[in-house]
Amino acid sequence: MRRLIAAFTAVLAAIGIFLIAAQPAAAADVNLALTATASASYTSPWENVAAINDGIDPPNSNDTQNRRWGTWPNTGEQWALLTWAQAQTLTSAQIYFFDDGGGVRVPASWRLQRWTGSAYADIPGSYPTSVNAYNTVTFSAAVNTTRLRVLIQSGSASVGLLEVKAIGQGTQQPGTWNPPANLVTPLNEVWQHQESTYPNLYGFRNYGWDQIMANRGSINYCVRWDSGATVTASQRDQIHATLARQFKKWMDVMAGHNNWPYADVPLKVVGWAVRDRAQLQWSDTSVDIYVNDIRENAPQCAQACGRFFNQSGNYPNCPGGISHHYDMSLWLTAGMGGGAGGDWGQRLGSEYYMSNLNTNNMHILLHEIGHSFGLDDFYDWTPTGQCCFLMKAGSASSITDFDAWMFRDWWRHLKSRYGY
Known part of the structure; x- marks a missing residue:
């Protein structure tokens, strides 16, 4: 599954990290x-x-x-x-x-x-x-x-x-970092590889981590419905529930770990973007609806409400104010194979998504959410001792122990920017 490398790396900047030896409590x-x-x-x-x-x-x-x-x-x-x-x-x-x-x-x-x-x-x-x-x-x-x-x-x-x-x-406590002994070497390899591959890794301030911390423990989404199909209110609610359920799988990895402050990270879908309002077969006002605002040849949720476009965290021109802002988009595109992911959200095929609403692990979406939090692809190398894990596309269909510890490693390196 190929993510949009250019879109993701274009907004990376260098942070620099310092590893400090643990001191006695x-x-x-x-x-x-x-x-x-x-x-x-x-x-x-x-x-x-x-x-x-x-x-x-x-x-x-x-x-x-x-x-x-x-x-x-x-x-x-x-x-x-x-x-x-x-x-x-x-x-x-x-x-x-x-x-x-x-x-x-x-x-x-x-x-x-x-x-x-x-x-x-x-x-x-x-x-x-x-x-x-x-x-x-x-x-x-x-x-x-x-x-x-x-x-x-x-x-x-x-x-x-x-x-x-x-x-x-x-x-x-100075913080806890206690991966299984057999994962220490490959985790170090992954982090060193990321540092050498992405020289601007650390200054970037719009990872999923940044979004959650800015919201004090929650995340907002907008759906870009890049399809000619209609959507009923029931289907809309299923789409929302599936996204929340899959996102929670990554958040559960963090609960109670290394000073992570949130036992739960609620996800709310605040808007939908569509070419034709008639495609959305509901009349309630539970979400904002954006019609025929085309960007990248696809319906776009209002830029004034998007964190990707307003990384200061202020939304002065967003109708409804900050409560109507969205941090990421779920971009569902008809006929698309594979997926893409970055700080802007996740993109995958609308047919794939709709046919997997009740699947326990929607592995393409899980993989792309991982990218939104900084996890890398593994197209041309494999860390020592690891063969099959979610972020190595096609080798696993759910979050493995190695994926979980790579995810936690990002928090280990970024948490000081939030005071943890």
């Missing part, structure tokens, strides 16, 4: 919120409570680029909760409020509560309500608990949070 003040599960009294349908402990510092209280937790239109008493599987010892907390100057404002008052095992108890302290900054509460005595609750009383508007840090003593 040491006790230190760390943000224990990163290991907690977040929940809330209420979350607006377009917001995400997982935003409060994803470890990304907001640029300001009206952060429009990253996901947020908000309660609009609900007011009154609201709460956000961090829950750990085991008790944590906390010494302070830092809260960054969401305030858009309109429907969501800083609260009238708030406080922190710990779970005693049978009830929530207030934690004494001073509770400021500053915007564009973390509000720090230092505990007079260390708190040992499995739950930390931010209890918020709204004023005239709804309330929200961008980030919660729960500070306590913990073991700061």
